[in-house]
Every structure is written in C-alpha cells, then in structure tokens.
Amino acid sequence: MYNITIIGPGLIGASLGLCLKKHALANKIHGMDIDTINLKKAKSLNAIDEAHKEIGSYVNESDIVFVCTPVGTFHKIFESLNKFLTKKTIVSDVGSVKGFFLKKPFNNFKNLNIVPGHPIAGTEFSGASNSKIDMFENKWCILTPINKSKSIKVIENIWKRMNMRVEIMSPNKHDKIMSVTSHLPHLIAFTIVGTAFNLSPRDRKSLLNFSAGGFRDFTRIGSSDPKMWHDIFLQNKKFILSTLEKFGNDLDFLKMLIKTENSGKILNILKKNKTIRQKISKLS
Amino acid sequence: MYNITIIGPGLIGASLGLCLKKHALANKIHGMDIDTINLKKAKSLNAIDEAHKEIGSYVNESDIVFVCTPVGTFHKIFESLNKFLTKKTIVSDVGSVKGFFLKKPFNNFKNLNIVPGHPIAGTEFSGASNSKIDMFENKWCILTPINKSKSIKVIENIWKRMNMRVEIMSPNKHDKIMSVTSHLPHLIAFTIVGTAFNLSPRDRKSLLNFSAGGFRDFTRIGSSDPKMWHDIFLQNKKFILSTLEKFGNDLDFLKMLIKTENSGKILNILKKNKTIRQKISKLS
Numbered sequence: 001m002y003n004i005t006i007i008g009p010g011l012i013g014a015s016l017g018l019c020l021k022k023h024a025l026a027n028k029i030h031g032m033d034i035d036t037i038n039l040k041k042a043k044s045l046n047a048i049d050e051a052h053k054e055i056g057s058y059v060n061e062s063d064i065v066f067v068c069t070p071v072g073t074f075h076k077i078f079e080s081l082n083k084f085l086t087k088k089t090i091v092s093d094v095g096s097v098k099g100f101f102l103k104k105p106f107n108n109f110k111n112l113n114i115v116p117g118h119p120i121a122g123t124e125f126s127g128a129s130n131s132k133i134d135m136f137e138n139k140w141c142i143l144t145p146i147n148k149s150k151s152i153k154v155i156e157n158i159w160k161r162m163n164m165r166v167e168i169m170s171p172n173k174h175d176k177i178m179s180v181t182s183h184l185p186h187l188i189a190f191t192i193v194g195t196a197f198n199l200s201p202r203d204r205k206s207l208l209n210f211s212a213g214g215f216r217d218f219t220r221i222g223s224s225d226p227k228m229w230h231d232i233f234l235q236n237k238k239f240i241l242s243t244l245e246k247f248g249n250d251l252d253f254l255k256m257l258i259k260t261e262n263s264g265k266i267l268n269i270l271k272k273n274k275t276i277r278q279k280i281s282k283l284s
Numbered sequence: 285m286y287n288i289t290i291i292g293p294g295l296i297g298a299s300l301g302l303c304l305k306k307h308a309l310a311n312k313i314h315g316m317d318i319d320t321i322n323l324k325k326a327k328s329l330n331a332i333d334e335a336h337k338e339i340g341s342y343v344n345e346s347d348i349v350f351v352c353t354p355v356g357t358f359h360k361i362f363e364s365l366n367k368f369l370t371k372k373t374i375v376s377d378v379g380s381v382k383g384f385f386l387k388k389p390f391n392n393f394k395n396l397n398i399v400p401g402h403p404i405a406g407t408e409f410s411g412a413s414n415s416k417i418d419m420f421e422n423k424w425c426i427l428t429p430i431n432k433s434k435s436i437k438v439i440e441n442i443w444k445r446m447n448m449r450v451e452i453m454s455p456n457k458h459d460k461i462m463s464v465t466s467h468l469p470h471l472i473a474f475t476i477v478g479t480a481f482n483l484s485p486r487d488r489k490s491l492l493n494f495s496a497g498g499f500r501d502f503t504r505i506g507s508s509d510p511k512m513w514h515d516i517f518l519q520n521k522k523f524i525l526s527t528l529e530k531f532g533n534d535l536d537f538l539k540m541l542i543k544t545e546n547s548g549k550i551l552n553i554l555k556k557n558k559t560i561r562q563k564i565s566k567l568s
Contacts, residue, residue, distance in 0.1 A: 120494055120496050121496075139496060140493055140494055140496070142494070167490075167493070169490070173487070173490070176487070177487055177490050177491060177494055178494070180479070180480045180491060180499070181480065181491055181494050181495050181498065181499040182494075182498045182499065183498075184476065184479075185476070185498035185499050185501075185502040186498055187535075187538065188472055188476070188502075188535070189498075189502070190538070190553065190554050190557050191531065191534050191535050191538055191553075191557075192468065192469070192472070192531060192534075193557040193560050193561050194534055194553060194556065194557050194560075195464070195468075195527075195530055195531045195534045196464045196465065197560055198530070198534075203457070203460070203461055206451075206453070206457075206461050207461060207464060207465055208563065209424055209451070210404055210424055210426070210461055210462070210465050210466075211465050212404050212405075212423060212424070214465065214466045214467075214469035214470055214473075214505050215464070215465040215466065215469050217469075217501070217504065217505065218469040218472075218473070218502065218505070219561050220501065220561075221498050221501065221502070222557055222558065222561045223558045223561040223562055224558075226551055226554035226555045226558055227551065229554055230547065230550050230551045230554055233542050233550060234542065234545055234547065234550070237542055237543070237545070240542060241539065241542060241543060243479075244535070244539050244542075245539075246479050246482070247475065247476060247479045248532065248535065248536070248539075250475050250476075250478055250479045250482075251471075251472070251475050251528070251532065252532070254471065254474070254475055255525065255528050255529075255532075258517050258518065258521055258524060258525060258528075259521070259525060261518055261521070263514065263518065266514050266517060266518070267510055267511065267514045269474065269475075269478060270474050270510035270513055270514055271510045272478065273474050273475075273477040273478050273506055273507075274506065274507045274508075274510055276477050276478075276481055277477055277503050277504075277506045277507040278507055279492065
C-alpha cells in the first residue's frame with residue numbers, strides 16, 4: 001500500500017485513484033486541482049481522499065506522485081514539486097508525450113526521482129465525472145525511463161497490478177509511435193470537422209443529417225479535450241510534423257491516382273490496407 | 285406487395301431482401317450475382333427466393349429492380365437491363381454516387397424507368413453473410429430523381445415502410461455532400477494505414493500493439509470493400525478531388541500553426557471543432 005498524490009484528478013487521474021483503491025494499492029490519496037469543481041467531483045467519487053487547490057508540503061508524505069495534467073503544464077508543476085520533494089518520492093505521470101523528459105529542466109531537477117509513464121487509455125470525454133474504475137483494464141502502459149532507477153520496477157508493478165500490460169521503451173521511440181497511432185488520427189479528426197463545415201456552409205444541415213456514412217465515427221475523437229491536445233501537438237512537434245508530411249504525401253499520391261484514373265494502383269492500395277487493417281482487428 | 289429483383293445481394297442487397305420480406309413488401313425476390321458463393325448464401329438466408337447467375341428475361345416479371353453492385357458495374361448492368369425491361373418496371377439502386385445518372389448512357393436508356401437512390405447504411409464488412417434485417421432501421425435514404433416520374437413516390441414509400449427517413453435532392457448535391465461525410469473519411473482511413481506502416485517498418489509490432497490510442501477506431505472503415513470504394517473514388521472524382529484539396533489545405537494550415545507554435549490559433553481550432561462535433565453527437 002502506497003501513499004499517493006494525484007495532480008489533476010481528471011478523466012485519467014480520477015480513474016487512476018479509483019483503480020489504485022480497487023486493487024488495494026493506495027493508502028491515502030491526496031488530490032490537487034486548480035479546477036475546484038473537478039476537485040470536488042473527484043473527492044465525491046472517492047477517487048481522492050483529501051483535496052488541495054495547490055501543491056504544498058503534503059506531497060512529501062507521498063511515496064508516489066502521479067502528474068495527470070495536460071503536458072504543457074508539466075514544466076511549472078515539476079518545478080513546484082522540486083521545492084517540496086526528496087528523491088525518496090517517485091514522480092510519475094500519464095502524459096502522451098515523453099521526449100521532453102530528456103531535456104532541461106526535466107533532466108536537471110535535484111530533488112526529483114522521475115519515472116515517466118503513459119497508460120494508453122482514455123475516451124473522448126474529460127474530467128473526473130467521466131472517470132471509470134476499469135479504464136486501464138487489459139490496456140497497454142508504456143514506461144520511458146530516463147535513468148537506471150530501481151523505481152522503474154515499482155511503477156511497472158503498480159500498473160501491472162491494475163491489469164495493464166507494460167512495455168518499456170525510449171522516450172523518442174514512444175513519441176514517434178504515438179505520432180502515428182494517436183496524434184495523427186486526432187489531428188485529422190480535429191481538421192476534418194472544420195473542412196466539412198467550411199466547404200458547404202449552405203449544406204450544414206445535410207452534412208449533419210448524413211454524417212452516418214463514416215464522418216460521425218471518424219470525428220468522435222475530434223471532441224477530445226482541446227487544451228490536452230493543443231499541448232500534445234506542441235510538445236511532440238518534431239515527430240508530428242514528419243508524420244504529417246508523410247501522410248500528406250501519401251494522400252497526394254492517392255489524389256494523383258484518382259485524377260489520372262489509375263484504376264489498378266488504386267485497387268492495390270485499398271486491398272493492401274484492408275489486409276493490414278484486418279491484422280489490427282485481430283489484436284485484443 | 286411487389287415482385288422484386290435484386291442485382292448483387294451482398295451486404296446491402298441481401299439486407300434489403302430480408303427487410304422487404306420483414307415488412308411484407310415483397311412477393312417474390314429474384315437475386316442475381318456472378319459470385320456464386322454469395323448467391324447461395326443469399327438464398328440460404330432467404331434474402332432472395334430464386335437465384336440467377338446472369339440477367340435474363342426473368343427481370344421483366346419484376347415491378348422493381350434494385351441494383352446493389354459497386355457503381356463501376358452499373359454501365360454494363362443497366363445496358364443489360366435495357367434489353368429485357370419495359371418502362372413499367374422501376375429500376376432503382378443503392379449506390380454511393382449519383383451524378384453519372386445525368387450523363388450518357390444513363391440519361392438515354394429507352395426502356396428504363398430509373399429512380400436513383402442511396403440508403404445511408406452499411407458496415408465495414410461485405411457480402412450476404414454480413415447482411416442484417418435491421419440494416420436500414422431509422423437511417424436516412426437519399427433519392428436523387430432524374431425526371432418527374434410518378435415512380436419516385438413508389439420508391440420513397442418502400443424505404444419509408446422499412447423505417448427509413450427519406451430526403452430528395454439533386455444528384456450533384458448528393459455527390460458533394462457524400463464526398464465530405466463519407467468518401468473523404470474512407471479515403472483518409474485507407475491512406476493512414478499505409479502511412480503508418482511505411483513510416484516505421486521496424487516498429488510494426490509496436491504500431492499494432494498501441495493502436496488503441498485512436499488509430500484502431502480510425503481505421504475501422506479502412507477495411508471496407510476495396511472494389512466498392514475504388515469505384516466510388518473514380519465515379520465521384522470531381523467532388524472528391526475538390527474536397528481533398530480543401531482538406532489538404534486545412535491540414536497544411538494546422539501544420540504551419542504547429543511549426544510556428546501558434547498556441548492561440550491551435551487552441552481556437554480545436555475548441556471550435558469540438559463544438560461542431562458535439563452537435564453531431566446529439567443527432568440520433
């Protein structure tokens with residue numbers, strides 16, 4: 001049983017609190033949020049035991065601090081944690097970008113024992129009110145250690161006890177893979193909604209009515225939290241830009257094939273991608 | 285009760301057969317397919333009553349012929365129907381592109397009474413074996429008449445009796461709207477799978493494992509029938525190319541905002557599109 005602090009008990013943070021308790025991993029959970037409505041909600045759901053509006057000396061009671069806020073806030077939060085903590089407390093997180101942990105100021109905090117992590121879980125909703133006790137069940141969690149600390153094993157075991165499959169990789173490999181499997185789909189989902197409604201302002205009602213033909217499913221993830229995704233896009237800028245470049249080229253290629261009516265090559269692309277997609281479907 | 289012929293009793297065609305019977309709209313259903321395995325399946329499911337490997341004089345017994353094959357096959361099929369039918373039989377279809385009905389040879393068949401239609405329904409699977417009796421329930425069906433025929437009302441009533449909401453619009457408006465709400469999402473879904481796996485061949489296993497972060501949902505429609513979508517992309521070339529152009533520009537704009545770290549504008553785009561997306565979610 002650990003003493004825990006959760007900074008930002010929102011969709012993921014509050015689910016983590018609930019799940020730590022379910023698996024008898026947490027003794028007492030401090031929760032901190034500048035959004036007092038969300039803070040109260042997390043407390044009322046028992047995702048946290050004690051509610052705080054700012055980071056303070058209470059964090060020093062914790063064995064582990066989980067930072068669960070948008071990645072753009074990490075700089076400030078880690079600086080603040082550095083004032084109160086010693087290396088006996090492990091600082092982990094659930095952010096979707098990991099490369100910045102290799103850079104200043106993150107590689108330079110004297111009092112922080114950092115083990116970066118990323119449970120691949122979530123929904124298009126946000127906030128403690130949408131948290132779920134089974135959010136992490138049978139999903140993957142990626143840890144991206146930045147040193148050889150023994151604390152990696154502690155964090156690994158916690159996620160495993162919560163029925164996650166854990167993989168360890170470098171922060172850069174994580175960011176490259178996520179730029180493809182998560183960040184690009186979100187970028188497209190955010191973009192296509194705008195494209196649709198700018199294209200045919202007169203046909204807005206028809207667009208809404210007939211969105212069942214692919215559009216509705218496709219844009220579901222486009223309603224995810226704007227601040228969280230804004231931060232991800234900026235923090236993973238390098239890999240996102242190169243992935244976007246490649247996707248743009250592939251789309252231009254298919255556009256050219258349609259323009260020149262290259263029937264054979266179009267059919268080949270569609271067949272090949274159906275095969276890959278079928279492999280994905282077979283994964284649990 | 286009508287005598288019906290279904291050309292191509294696949295995912296949509298066989299579902300139509302089942303649904304016509306459920307609502308006591310069909311007397312006897314002839315089914316025609318060059319794929320004999322699918323033809324047998326449709327017969328065994330009772331989606332059709334009599335199985336044919338080619339179009340023949342039997343179609344003339346029908347009050348309505350529904351063409352449910354990929355749109356690229358329509359030219360040949362309508363030419364063949366023109367040999368056997370008279371204008372007392374209504375010829376309708378379920379294709380995802382409608383503009384070509386305004387052009388040769390479709391605007392020129394002497395013996396065909398054509399009422400083009402498009403039930404907005406389907407799944408990423410294909411074939412009679414995936415047909416569903418409730419495929420059309422509470423979905424939209426678009427009719428795009430090419431003349432003032434009284435038969436429009438007949439087709440409209442049939443879909444309404446099967447609990448569809450029917451809207452009537454011009455073939456070109458249909459094709460423009462579908463290029464956004466259906467054809468573009470499919471184009472992207474087909475493309476992004478290829479982009480992902482060409483980008484990181486070494487990371488193929490990781491890409492598959494971690495596809496839950498958006499990618500998996502996003503590519504679901506990318507496993508739809510290749511021949512069907514090949515035909516749609518070529519038949520709706522004009523609107524698809526202009527929609528693709530616009531989407532490409534919007535994506536380039538977001539790319540530029542990320543490159544220049546224009547935090548305010550990125551956040552605005554994400555917020556705006558979340559609002560539109562929430563409106564879509566509220567639609568049944």
